[in-house]
Every structure is written in C-alpha cells, then in structure tokens.
C-alpha cells in the first residue's frame with residue numbers, strides 16, 4: 001500500500017533543551033488505523049504536532065503523499081488534508097457546537113455569518129459520519145463524549161483525510177469508546193486514514209492494523225497488531241514485563257471515618273447535580289464511584305474537597321464537620337484530592353514543579369519559617385518526591401506546562417499522597433496515564449487503603465473500579481442508585497445497567 | 512442656584528441631553544476597550560490615546576489654515592480629526608508591536624503609553640503655544656453638529672434629540688451610538704469578530720484551526736485605538752474647542768470599568784457607559800450648589816460600586832431561589848415515597 005505520511009530522521013529539541021524526538025522514523029499507510037503508543041513523555045504528542053504543523057522539527061523531513069513538504073502551521077497541514085484531535089480539547093467553551101465546528105472556515109452570506117448554514121453543515125456531517133451532536137448547544141454545557149465528537153467533526157469539516165486522534169478515549173466511558181470505534185471504522189471504510197494514540201493496549205488490539213511503539217523519544221518497534229499480544233506491546237513500551245494484576249490483600253476494615261449525609265448540589269443555573277447523596281467510608285476501604293460521565297461525579301468530588309459549598313447536607317471526617325469553610329479547612333481536616341480536570345484544578349501551568357508540590361503546605365514548617373519561605377526546603381521536597389514518584393522532567397524548576405500529560409498527573413499524585421490524608425478523593429486518577437504509571441498509581445491507592453486510609457475512587461474505567469474498590473456505588477443523575485460490595489461475580493455489564501438508569505436498587509438492598 | 516432648581520434641572524429633558532453628551536467620550540473608548548478585552552489583549556492605554564488624539568486634533572485643526580492655506584474652511588476640523596486619529600493609531604501600533612512582536616506585557620506597554628501621552632502632550636503644547644495649561648490661545652474649530660429637522664419646536668423631544676440649546680449633537684456623538692450597533696454586528700455576525708472572540712477565549716484552540724492569532728490581536732488593538740481616538744476628538748473638538756492638560760480626566764479608565772460592569776458585551780457596556788455619563792452629568796449639575804466638590808466627585812465611583820453590589824446581590828438571590836425550589840421539590844418527592 002502507498003505511504004501517506006513518511007517522517008524521516010525527525011529530531012525535536014524544545015527550546016528548554018528537552019529532546020522529545022531523537023531520530024524518529026515513522027510512516028503511515030493510506031487507509032490504515034495506526035496505533036502510536038509509548039510511556040508518558042515518550043514524545044508521541046510532539047511527533048504528531050510536527051505532522052500537524054504546530055511544532056517545527058529541529059531536523060528531519062516529512063514526505064506527504066509522495067512529495068516532501070514543509071508544514072509550518074496548522075493552516076498548511078489542514079490544506080494538505082491533515083486533521084488533529086488534541087489530547088487537551090481545543091474548543092471555545094462559550095461558542096455553540098456548530099460555531100466550534102466551522103470556526104476558521106465559517107460559511108457566510110454576503111459579509112455576514114450564515115448561522116443557519118453552520119447548523120445545517122453540522123447536522124449533515126453528524127449524520128454522514130454517525131457522530132451525534134447538538135449543533136446549538138454551548139460546548140461548556142455538553143458532556144466530554146460529545147466534545148470529543150465535536151473535535152472529530154471539526155477535522156472532517158476541514159476535509160481531513162488523515163485524522164490524528166491523540167488519546168481520544170482517555171475521557172470516554174466504555175460505551176462511548178465503542179461508539180467512537182464504530183465511527184473510526186466507518187471513517188476508514190470511507191477512505192480516511194487514522195493515527196490513534198492511546199495508553200490502553202486493549203484498544204490497540206481492538207482497533208489498529210499496525211502499532212508503532214515509542215520510548216524516550218525513539219521508536220522501539222513497529223509491528224502488525226495481529227502478530228503481537230498486549231504483553232508484547234507493553235514490554236516494548238516499558239522495557240520490562242508489566243504486571244497487569246494488582247495484589248490486593250483482604251480488607252482490614254476499620255471504623256467509619258467518613259460520613260456523608262443528604263448531600264445535594266444545585267448549580268447556579270438551577271440544575272440539581274447531586275440529589276440527597278449519603279454514604280460512609282471506613283478506614284482501610286476503597287469506595288468506588290461508577291457512573292456515566294456527567295452524572296454528578298465531578299460535583300461530588302468538588303463538594304467533598306471544599307471547592308463548592310453544598311446546597312444541602314453535610315460531611316464529617318472523624319466526626320468533625322468539614323464542609324462550607326473552604327478548601328484549606330477541608331484539607332486540614334485530612335482530605336486530599338486528585339482532581340479530574342488536572343489542567344484547571346490540579347496544577348498551575350506557569351509555575352514550576354517545586355512550587356506545584358508545595359501549594360497545599362507552603363505555609364507550614366519546614367517550608368515557612370517566620371513568614372518567609374525556605375526555597376531550599378521547597379527544592380529538597382520536590383527532588384525527593386520527583387524521585388519517589390518517578391516524575392520525568394528537566395528538573396524541579398521545570399515549568400508544569402512543559403510536562404507530558406502523564407508526568408503532570410504524577411506531580412499531582414505525589415502532592416496528594418504525600419499529604420498523608422485521612423480521606424483521599426481520587427477522581428479519574430489514571431486517565432491519560434501510561435500503563436507503567438497507572439500500575440504505580442493503582443498500587444499506591446491500594447497501599448493507602450492497606451495503611452488504613454479511606455479512599456473515594458471516582459473512575460470511568462469500570463475494570464479499574466472492579467479491581468480496586470471494596471464497595472462500588474453507582475451515580476445516576478446525581479443520585480446513588482446502587483451500592484455493591486465488590487465480589488468476583490459483579491460484572492461490568494451489570495454495573496452498566498445501573499449506570500444507564502435501567503435498574504435501581506431498593507434502599508434495603510444496598511450493601 | 513438653589514437645591515430646588517438643581518432638582519428641577521435633573522428631571523428635565525435638558526439633563527438627558529447632558530447625559531448623552533457626557534456619555535459620548537465614555538462610550539467610544541468603552542467599545543474599543545471591549546474589543547481589545549474580548550481579543551485577550553486589553554488596551555489600558557485608552558486614556559493616553561484619547562488624550563493624544565484630542566491634542567493633535569486641536570493643533571492641526573487650529574494651525575491647519577496656517578500650514579495648508581486655501582482649503583475650504585470646513586476641511587480643517589476634519590483634517591485635525593484625521594491627524595488626531597492617526598496619532599492615536601500610531602500609539603496603539605507601538606503597544607501592539609511591543610506586545611505581539613517583542614513579547615512585552617500588554618499592560619506595561621500600555622502604561623508606558625499613558626505616561627508618555629500625559630507628559631508628551633503638555634510638552635508639545637508648551638513648545639507650540641508657550642502655555643502649559645491649555646491651548647486657549649489657538650482658535651481651534653469644532654467638528655460639525657447635526658440638527659435633526661422638525662423636532663426642534665416640540666417641547667422635551669426637541670431637547671432630547673437636538674441638545675439642551677437645540678444646537679444639535681456633535682457628529683461624533685452620533686458616531687458613538689452607531690458604534691455600539693456596529694461593534695455588536697462585528698463581534699457576533701462577522702467572521703473576523705468571531706475569530707476575535709475565539710482568540711480571546713482560547714488562543715491555542717484558535718491557532719489550531721488556522722486562525723492567525725497575532726493578526727487578529729493587531730486588528731483588535733488598532734480598532735480599540737481608533738475608537739478611543741474618536742472619543743478624544745470628541746472631548747477637544749465637540750462641546751469644548753480646546754485642549755486642556757489631562758482633559759480626559761480618567762475617562763479612558765472609566766470606559767474600562769464600563770466594559771466589565773457591562774458584562775463584556777456591547778449593550779451592557781453601553782448601559783454602563785450611560786450610567787457613568789449620568790453620574791458625570793450629575794456631578795456637573797451639583798457642582799453649582801454649595802456642596803464640597805470632593806463629595807460631588809465621589810458620585811461616579813459610588814455609582815460604580817452601587818451598580819456592582821446590586822448586580823451581585825441579585826445574582827445571589829437568584830441562586831438562593833434555585834436552591835429553595837430544589838429543596839421544596841425534594842421534600843415533596845420524599846412525601847410521595
């Protein structure tokens with residue numbers, strides 16, 4: 001088959017000296033689904049940004065459709081028929097979906113925008129490719145799954161023949177992922193070519209024709225997907241065998257330390273997002289929260305971590321009431337929080353790693369003495385945590401914004417775990433994190449539980465919940481509709497019925 | 512004047528005319544500020560740009576007949592306005608260049624321009640006229656006024672539409688109100704306006720769909736400079752026909768306040784600008800009473816604070832009402848169960 005893109009000897013050195021790609025050769029054939037995998041920071045996104053004209057290679061050449069090309073801006077890439085869906089969504093929140101899809105190439109009538117045409121185009125595209133969206137809804141009010149589809153439609157509207165999807169499934173539920181895969185297969189059937197970045201090797205096996213594996217900025221393997229197993233791919237990525245199984249000793253359940261009673265939250269616009277939520281967590285227990293994205297998980301984490309005051313209800317940690325007095329008060333009562341939206345709530349992108357690691361404790365000894373901060377302590381602290389949590393970056397003073405997605409998550413995890421909390425709220429802690437690091441995070445969560453901590457694990461990854469949680473609650477439309485004790489015969493499908501609102505337990509059935 | 516006469520004048524048609532006049536040099540820079548703010552490059556040099564435009568408008572308007580004799584008389588004010596606007600645009604271009612090309616902070620660059628304008632105008636004025644206070648020695652022209660025919664003889668209406676003395680409003684007052692509609696049309700109904708808002712909200716996303724962020728921000732800054740310059744021309748070539756040291760008196764900053772009080776949209780900004788204009792007009796009326804002037808100059812800021820408080824109290828009341836409704840609903844549901 002003819003090659004659509006052929007990247008030769010690509011070297012990329014970022015201005016800060018990080019070598020993200022070292023002499024990479026990468027090619028994609030027309031009409032294939034090509035998976036690109038590798039650990040966090042391996043250089044996958046960088047390589048794709050080069051194809052999309054967002055970054056210029058330090059050296060190397062790109063041959064597109066048989067001709068050498070220089071891609072100096074996304075504009076040029078778009079003209080060549082290259083489209084990219086970024087790891088972090090590139091949407092304008094206050095615009096409608098139709099406006100986002102046509103942005104940059106808006107239909108006009110005379111000199112003015114043709115809003116009706118934009119809506120019509122969106123509807124047509126959505127129908128043609130089977131990607132369902134609501135053209136007039138504002139992006140800020142739509143669930144992530146729909147935003148994902150908007151991003152794909154955006155590239156299709158621009159006439160993309162080559163679609164680059166950078167970790168598109170990281171934020172999707174299993175159901176949404178299946179829908180996405182159906183759409184991708186339809187696209188390929190219509191003659192498109194897809195490059196697919198993911199950390200989930202199951203997905204690589206399921207959807208791709210070929211796989212390229214990257215490690216430390218180099219390509220370490222290129223294989224036909226059918227010829228290898230998940231374990232083989234993992235070995236190529238990490239350079240060692242990866243244990244997919246997590247050792248979880250029998251639970252030593254202690255007394256109840258977290259009591260949540262009658263929690264409700266109504267959004268400023270009047271939408272009830274949490275309804276009368278009550279549960280308890282014991283010491284040494286992981287309580288999992290399952291649910292389709294947008295059913296109140298985000299609000300539950302935000303209310304319990306003090307970021308939002310609840311409309312009604314209360315929560316106590318060790319008998320002490322914690323809500324309504326702001327996040328610092330909640331933290332001091334022993335709550336740590338790994339937020340779901342790490343870019344907005346988890347890190348300060350323009351501060352360095354060391355500062356990000358002390359934002360919840362800078363005012364205490366040993367970091368603050370008589371009102372002044374000890375920069376030496378801050379640095380030492382950062383270096384210790386970077387080593388313990390294997391954070392890969394140029395150094396403690398590397399800016400947060402220059403880290404790869406997975407390493408950013410490791411910084412947050414390092415901060416929150418090292419706070420030695422009573423209750424650890426972990427919202428989507430392994431989203432976008434590579435297999436090696438996910439394994440690490442999961443093991444750490446279990447270890448915290450074994451140490452007698454209460455853990456609230458909110459995850460869209462049902463397999464993760466089923467392996468880690470001791471009990472699983474299902475949120476549907478802001479309400480707990482089921483509460484199970486984790487046991488071997490509890491299946492993803494069974495949970496799915498509750499998540500979709502097709503079944504609900506009676507109060508006395510809760511476990 | 513007695514208190515009663517002041518009160519009577521406040522509730523008169525003439526007072527509405529005063530508000531319209533006083534609002535003009537706030538509305539124009541506010542529209543400029545709005546555009547720059549929405550593009551993510553807020554222009555805090557509106558003040559300095561207004562001042563510079565006001566100054567060059569007067570100088571060229573007054574000295575034009577000397578420098579370029581023989582043109583029809585009506586040309587000179589327009590020539591002055593043109594040069595004033597050009598001067599404003601050049602200052603804006605300097606900010607844009609330092610910020611967009613050299614990476615300087617947009618606030619700092621604009622701050623420098625404000626300082627330059629307030630000192631620079633006085634410096635050149637002194638060199639030209641030997642006076643540091645005003646250009647009263649120059650005979651400078653006014654931009655034309657427009658009198659709407661037929662309505663003059665109608666009481667009240669005549670004064671609202673043609674000003675308190677029925678001499679019509681300055682053409683720039685018309686431009687100011689027209690600019691609100693045009694800015695709205697531009698922002699929400701044209702491609703460039705949409706790109707501008709996208710760039711301001713998420714520049715990386717805008718760049719990723721091929722929008723030239725730098726170009727859009729250049730245009731936004733220049734538009735803000737143009738509108739602010741018109742506001743300046745209105746000050747020195749409208750009701751008054753002279754330049755006075757620092758005659759903008761903070762209007763460029765009040766305009767920025769109007770942008771935020773008006774919730775960053777054209778209509779809201781217009782309303783906020785009118786409120787500030789009214790406060791200014793009130794200030795002028797009460798100035799004739801025997802009240803300490805310090806108290807009177809507090810009116811515009813107090814109006815600002817009051818407006819912000821009312822806005823927030825209403826929002827919170829709305830939220831509380833939502834919560835109450837929800838609670839009632841929950842309770843009624845529980846009764847059913």
Ligand SMILES: Nc1ncnc2c1ncn2[C@@H]1O[C@H](COP(=O)(O)OP(=O)(O)OP(=O)(O)O)[C@@H](O)[C@H]1O
Pocket residue numbers: 014015016018019020038039040041042043044045046047087392393401402403404405406407432434
């Ligand atoms: N704009 C930037 N400036 C400096 N360094 C950067 C920049 N973007 C990425 N890097 C660095 O380049 C390396 C490769 O990053 P890249 O984002 O390509 O990794 P990735 O393979 O996509 O990882 P992930 O799976 O976590 O998304 C990392 O070490 C990262 O810190």
Ligand SMILES: [Mg+2]
Pocket residue numbers: 044045046087166404405
């Ligand atoms: Mg990446």
